[in-house]
Amino acid sequence: MPKNTTKTTCPYCGVGCGIEVRPSEIVGDEKHPANRGMLCSKGAALSESMKMPQRLLVPSIQGMEVTWDQVTDEIAERIFSAIAQYGPDSVAMYLSGQLLTEDYYVANKLMKGFIGTSNIETNTRLCMMSAVSAHIRAFGEDVVPMSYADIEQTELIVLVGANSAWTHPVLFRRIEQARENNPNLKLVVIDPRTTVTSKLADLHLQIENEGDTLLFHGLLRYLIDNRAVDMKFIKESTEGFGDVWNYLQEVKYQLHAIGERLNVDWQDLRKFYDWFMTSLSAITMFGQGVNQSAYGVDKGNAIINCHLASGKIGKPGSGPFSLTGQPNAMGGREVGALSSQLAIHRGFDPQSTRMVQDYWQSPVITNRPGLKAVDIFRAIDAGQIKVLWIVGTNPIISMPDSDKIRQTLDHCSCVIVSDISAQSDVIDYADIILPAAGWGEKRGMVTNAERVISRQRAFANAPGQAKPDWWILSQVGERLCNLLSIPNGFEFKNEAAIFREYVGMTALNDNSPYLFSLSKLAGITDSQYSNWQPRQWPFDGRRPFANGYFSTPDGRANFVWGEPMDANADHWWMNSGRIRDQWHSMTRTGHIHRLSGYEVEPTVYMNSISLAKLFLSPGRLAAIRRDKYSKPVYAKVAVDDGLPGKQLFMSIHWSKLYGGASNVNRIIGAQVDELSGQPAFKSWPVEIEAVEMNTYGLYIGPRRPLPATDYRAYQQDKEVGIWRFAALSSLTRDDFPLVKGEKILRWELEEGWMMVIVDRDSPQSLLRVVGFLAVGNTPIEIDYLQVLALMDEPLELEPLLAVASSKARSQLICSCHQVTDQHIYDAMNDDESVSLNELQAKLKCGTHCGSCVMDIKSLLMSASEDEFLLDPTPSAAPHKGPSLHK
Ligand SMILES: Nc1nc2c(c(=O)[nH]1)N[C@H]1C(S)=C(S)[C@@H](COP(=O)(O)OP(=O)(O)OC[C@H]3O[C@@H](n4cnc5c(=O)[nH]c(N)nc54)[C@H](O)[C@@H]3O)O[C@H]1N2
Ligand SMILES: Nc1nc2c(c(=O)[nH]1)N[C@H]1C(S)=C(S)[C@@H](COP(=O)(O)OP(=O)(O)OC[C@H]3O[C@@H](n4cnc5c(=O)[nH]c(N)nc54)[C@H](O)[C@@H]3O)O[C@H]1N2
Ligand code: SF4
Ligand SMILES: [Mo]
DSSP states (O other): OOTTOEEEEOSSSTTOOEEEEOSSOEEEOTTOTTTTTOOOHHHHTHHHHHTOSSBOOSOEETTEEOOHHHHHHHHHHHHHHHHHHHOGGGEEEEEOTTSOHHHHHHHHIIIIIIIOOOOEEEGGGGTTHHHHHHHHHHHSSOOOOOOGGGGGGOSEEEEESOOHHHHSHHHHHHHHHHHHHOTTOEEEEEOSSOOHHHHTSSEEEOOOTTOHHHHHHHHHHHHHHTTOSOHHHHHHHEEOHHHHHHHTTSGGGSHHHHHHHHTSOHHHHHHHHHHHHHOSOOEEEEOHHHHSSTTHHHHHHHHHHHHHHTTOSSBTTBEEEEOOOSTTHHHHHHHTOSTTOOBTTBOSOHHHHHHHHHHHTOSOOOOSOOOOHHHHHHHHHTTOOOEEEEESOOHHHHSSSHHHHHHHHHHOSEEEEEESBTTSGGGGGOSEEEEBOOTTTOOEEEEOTTSEEEEEOOOSOOSTTOBOHHHHHHHHHHHHHHHHTSOOSOOOSSHHHHHHHHHHHHGGGTTSSOOOOOGGGTTOOHHHHHTOOOEESSTTOOOTTTTSOOSSTTSOEEOOOOOOOOOOOSSOEEEEEOOTTOOTTSTTTTTOGGGTTSSOSOEEEEOHHHHHHTTOOTTSEEEEESSTTSOOEEEEEEEOTTSOTTEEEEESOOOHHHHTTOOGGGSSOOOBOTTTOOBOOSOEEOEEEEOOOSEEEEEEESOOOOOOOSEEEEEEOSSSEEEEEEESSOOOGGGSOOOTTOEEEEEEETTEEEEEEEOTTSOTTSEEEEEEEEEESSOOOGGGGGGGGGSSSOEEOTTHHHHHHHHSSOOEEETTTTEEHHHHHHHHHHOTTOOHHHHHHHHOTTSSSOTTHHHHHHHHHHHHHHTOTTSOOOSSOOOOOOOBOO
16 A cells, blocks of 8 residues: 555445545555445546535625634524424434434434434435335344345346446446356346346346336245245244235236236246246345335335245345445434434334433433424424524435425525535525535545445545534534533544444444444544444344344344335336436536536436427427426437336436536425335326427536526536526527627527637637637537638637537547547447457546446447447437528
């Protein structure tokens, strides 16, 4: 390890990759068990991420800059008076799975033990709460009994509702490696959408959306019919099998009926069922296609039922594996900073509340669950919640029915926001703004999807007055204690002190049915904490549930029945999810030019038949609405024939700065799973139609004011920004006033006009073009810029032309080496039988972080299937060049 290297953990997804920060680069940590040196495109771009524009630097109250003393006094007083006037439940906190364990611990203690409310939530409610509830129903405790090392020990991996090649890239590459090493290892993907992940599978079951419960009930019935259940395990270690068996007698759970209902070939279905039945081991990994559903908990239990019935649990290479989304969502679940749990996997039973209160020596303790995320916002609307503190999440973009969230926060009497970015949408709604220290500036622990606890370490100073979240929370805690005239419960000298207190608390679970305990770390010293190496709990290498003993009072796991959902009506429906290179609302990835090329503007995908039925054209705009009367979201139309039927897809990332008002959650309603409270984001009925705007525009150049428009997308390129916009009204040249200091040339076009901004100091003989704006009544593609080459002016067009030629029409595949699909097609045209290795040697694509290897493989596969190599038809509409009249 080079000198001055800091070992830390990636702040993005729940794979939890170890990272080495060296003086000149950030690389994967070869010693970390989660990634063994690999990183994906986001992890590999962390240095750029830290150079984010517009960090929050100073605390402020109603726009006035204040000191930390003033702001923490103010918050404590507002909380104190809300409690006095309206009771403790008038205060709520909304946290994030991206916070550290220490942040979570302080927040949970403050809310449940000192303010006295369970209205503490986290965006994990939007992410994994259905899996949490399914675990608790089946196992008696929210435990993920799996390790990544099981991947190398299994015969079958089933990925349900997870596009892991993009969302957990390093984990997926591990799966691919395991398949290369073991040709008998099979991969089945269950997703109503064809994805890069599904293309690489041995079998893709493209079920009707929400068909998962039925699919897994069918599997269980198949196992029973073929006498392939483990009766010994069922008898000794489970409860409720008989009931489930009874329900399964209905004809609808037979193979053919399921094939018909889910619209999949019954032979494919049988193949999957046979594979699961005959494999000695199997892992079912599941993601948001399972969790984000009105019956997501039932889906989770339907999966778990199959593992219980076949005894494929608690053994090497076997078990249900809920994938965690965020880096420390698991840590938050362990701490219990959620409204539906008290702490450390415990609920609100009298014994637990007493033990926790004793441990905290707190003045109060909540003894019942609080409101879940969606209900917290409803309670604000109803005037019941007066103070809301949002830490590290951007609900304006991520909550369903987001227009309603905007209104709600507008009305809330006190919104406190802790964030790192001034550009997070939620900042606009804050009365009090707190600048937080970000990744690399703060220290603490995180737990990943496989229960490995790792350290995030600091290697940079926080800018301005930014402070770690735990510190801010503790300061408010201390002041509240003063106001309450009680001893300070928040006197933590550092992160290690918080972790020690937390670890001590988990000892309450020793000698109880709960597995979760870190008590072996009791008394961990500051230096042990500081030198912590990644470790998986329980620390003795035991596999949870290996002894067939679960965390329920009688030690038996439960079979749980849930009725399968009805098929989606014959209606357009919106599926939503992630793209490979962006992180959530883009505050940490949107400004990184090499990540911005994958999806350059808000896009709605559909198959070619839908496109024709709707009279839409690729590259044009569509208006998508929740119903005829609601406000539309505009998005650019693109074809994806991997979306069968009336399925549409949009990515979740477009926040105000980058995507204007095209936030998909404005059209997704706030329906939740009643058990878990998790929103059903994944399939929402919508209306969609073509929309003609009167003005379309494109601007490439340095930031300059542009008029407010109905549609707008901003893409950051290396040195310039690219803005694409459209307006329902006819904008005129007066709407684009000159900025002082700009030197400009303009041309009239048949369909509009265009102008260039030239460098003031460039000589008359060669005007250096620094910005380009074209406005017209038809969409303007980036290669319009080429038209400047036809002008009779002495224009120097680099580097703008370079931007245009690299961006036009092609799809970015490798973000590290900026290789597009067109580059790859060209290489394939040169040599039809080109292999992945040869492409890597020739173009370097996929040789740095490797995130795109799966995309390249899938491109190679579809090219050989389609044999369209000789004429790779661009997916956008044929381009009509602008006609000029000067
Ligand atoms: N690049 C990137 N990676 C990320 C993130 C990111 O923002 N960007 N975020 C992280 C977070 S917080 C999370 S939670 C994870 C999420 O990781 P994933 O769950 O893998 O991601 P999603 O794209 O939300 O959705 C997964 C799939 O569910 C499918 N689906 C929709 N409806 C159904 C259904 O009814 N049944 C089934 N079986 N499938 C369905 C969708 O078509 C989609 O392909 O990703 C993490 N990783
Ligand atoms: N339609 C639809 N909606 C979805 C989903 C979907 O699949 N479909 N997925 C859902 C899921 S699974 C998730 S996890 C959510 C994610 O949604 P969000 O949590 O809202 O997304 P982020 O953009 O990650 O928000 C994190 C915020 O914290 C800030 N931040 C970063 N680091 C720190 C820090 O150290 N301290 C503090 N205080 N702030 C920090 C960032 O600037 C940013 O504003 O979206 C959910 N919404
Ligand atoms: S897979 Fe990528 S985003 Fe996830 S932890 Fe690893 S490097 Fe970070
Ligand atoms: Mo998530």
